[in-house]
Every structure is written in C-alpha cells, then in structure tokens.
Amino acid sequence: MAISEADFHRLVSFVKQKYGIDLHEKKQLITSRLANTVKGMGFGGFTEYVDYLLKSGTGDDINALLSRLTTNYTYFMREVESFDYFTGTILPELVRAHQRDKTLSIWSAGCSSGEEPYNMTMYIMDYLGSQYSQWDTRILASDLSLEALNKAKAGVYQLPDTIPEKWRKQYFVPVKGKTDQYTVAPKVKQNVLFRQFNLMDPIQFRRKFDLIFCRNVMIYFDQPTKDALVRRFYDATVPGGYLVISKAENLSPDTPYGRVATSIFRKK
Numbered sequence: 001m002a003i004s005e006a007d008f009h010r011l012v013s014f015v016k017q018k019y020g021i022d023l024h025e026k027k028q029l030i031t032s033r034l035a036n037t038v039k040g041m042g043f044g045g046f047t048e049y050v051d052y053l054l055k056s057g058t059g060d061d062i063n064a065l066l067s068r069l070t071t072n073y074t075y076f077m078r079e080v081e082s083f084d085y086f087t088g089t090i091l092p093e094l095v096r097a098h099q100r101d102k103t104l105s106i107w108s109a110g111c112s113s114g115e116e117p118y119n120m121t122m123y124i125m126d127y128l129g130s131q132y133s134q135w136d137t138r139i140l141a142s143d144l145s146l147e148a149l150n151k152a153k154a155g156v157y158q159l160p161d162t163i164p165e166k167w168r169k170q171y172f173v174p175v176k177g178k179t180d181q182y183t184v185a186p187k188v189k190q191n192v193l194f195r196q197f198n199l200m201d202p203i204q205f206r207r208k209f210d211l212i213f214c215r216n217v218m219i220y221f222d223q224p225t226k227d228a229l230v231r232r233f234y235d236a237t238v239p240g241g242y243l244v245i246s247k248a249e250n251l252s253p254d255t256p257y258g259r260v261a262t263s264i265f266r267k268k
C-alpha cells in the first residue's frame with residue numbers, strides 16, 4: 001500500500017503540529033509501519049485513513065498512530081554519565097538546598113516505559129540511605145504514549161547486565177516462574193508518578209522543577225519546536241535548577257540555560 005505525496009504531507013503536518021514530531025523524512029517508515037493499521041481499520045487506502053484521522057480520529061486512534069511512529073526504545077543505565085553527574089553533583093547540591101523542606105522536584109519528561117525515572121529513584125535511594133524515608137523525592141514521569149506508560153506502571157523488565165547485582169536484589173523482585181524477568185520493588189514504584197502528557201502543551205504543573213530529565217525525546221523535533229520546548233522547560237525550572245538531555249542532542253547556542261557539563265544545563 002502506497003501513500004500519495006498529498007496524504008503524506010497532510011499526515012506529517014498533523015503529527016508535527018499536534019505532537020512536535022517531525023516525520024517529513026520518514027515516508028518509508030510511515031508506509032511500512034502504518035499499512036497494517038490502515039488495513040486493519042477497514043480503510044481501502046491512506047487517503048481514507050488520513051481523512052478519517054483528521055476529521056474524527058479518537059484518542060485511541062491517535063495513540064495507535066503514535067505508537068507505530070515513535071520509538072519508545074529505552075533501557076536501564078542508559079548514558080550512565082548523566083546518572084554519574086546526577087548522583088555526584090546535582091543530588092548533593094539539591095539535598096543541601098532542601099534540608100528544610102526535604103522535597104525534591106524532579107521530572108522525567110518523555111519517560112517511555114519507565115526505566116529512566118525508576119533508575120533515578122535507585123540513585124536517590126542509594127544517596128539518601130537511611131534518610132530516604134524523611135524526604136519527598138517523588139518523580140513526575142510523563143510520556144505521550146499510553147502503551148509505554150502502561151508498561152512503565154506494570155514495571156516488569158528483563159534486566160541488562162549493567163544493573164549492579166546489589167540493585168537487582170535491593171530494588172527488584174523476581175517474577176515467579178520467569179527466570180529472566182523482574183518487577184520493580186514497590187518502594188521504588190511508589191516514588192514515581194506516571195502521567196500522560198504531550199510536551200507540545202503548556203506546562204502547568206503545580207510546582208517548578210529542580211531538575212528535568214528530557215533525554216532522547218527532542219531528537220524527534222525540528223529546531224523551532226525544540227527551542228520553544230526548551231523555553232517552556234526553562235520557565236518551569238527553579239533558579240539554579242537543571243535540564244539534562246542526551247549526548248546525542250544539543251541545545252541552540254542562544255539557549256537561556258547555561259551549559260555546566262556535556263548534556264547538562266543549568267538555569268542561571
């Protein structure tokens with residue numbers, strides 16, 4: 001099943017406008033990943049599908065579309081350098097700054113299936129040790145994909161060898177009858193609050209953040225979309241707060257954040 005130039009453009013602008021995701025070089029991917037969805041929904045071709053989607057597509061239709069077109073690829077201990085900076089510099093500083101209210105405000109924006117915010121929780125638990133119970137360190141973890149969020153909430157994973165053995169025992173529970181699967185321990189799960197959130201929408205959370213992790217998400221956005229999102233992140237960050245991106249990404253030189261290390265930015 002082929003997609004015409006016109007339908008391709010209608011679909012690409014719809015996704016770009018609503019979700020920031022830039023697919024204009026992904027014609028091949030769209031055709032191969034969506035052909036079955038289009039057939040499965042009973043449409044004769046892409047024109048009918050795009051007509052329907054743009055006029056009366058439901059939330060479920062959009063979720064199905066996005067889960068075909070975006071990559072939720074993630075894993076524990078990904079880009080461990082950012083976790084090293086988190087635990088070596090950011091956490092000690094935040095813990096010092098929040099001695100009174102004992103509250104950290106952290107957002108994993110584009111958390112996919114949850115490995116990133118769970119991973120951060122493990123670092124926080126290790127760092128705070130016996131003090132952990134006195135702190136509110138709950139992480140807001142958001143993504144566009146409901147499928148990814150459901151996986152995150154279930155918290156069942158095959159663990160890579162890079163997870164320290166100590167953590168495997170401390171922060172996971174083996175799934176009965178499945179030697180290679182583990183569930184995130186309840187105490188870790190309790191520290192993460194999963195929410196569906198489209199990063200193209202205004203950021204109107206109750207609190208500002210000490211730290212925003214947004215790694216491997218903006219790779220899908222074009223420069224103006226990225227710049228606008230970074231400005232919204234900036235407004236949602238407390239003075240002295242941090243933004244962590246991935247080493248595959250960069251911010252434009254005129255970003256309001258100051259760069260403090262590779263992929264690590266700070267609000268002045």
Ligand SMILES: C[S@@+](CC[C@H](N)C(=O)[O-])C[C@H]1O[C@@H](n2cnc3c(N)ncnc32)[C@H](O)[C@@H]1O
Pocket residue numbers: 019020021070071072073074075078109110111112113116142143144145148197198199200214215216217220246
């Ligand atoms: C590759 S994953 C990154 C997961 C994790 N941060 C990491 O670095 O491993 C990218 C995630 O960004 C999400 N995403 C893409 N566009 C988004 C948008 N407009 N709003 C919210 N999430 C979005 C996708 O659903 C996907 O789960």
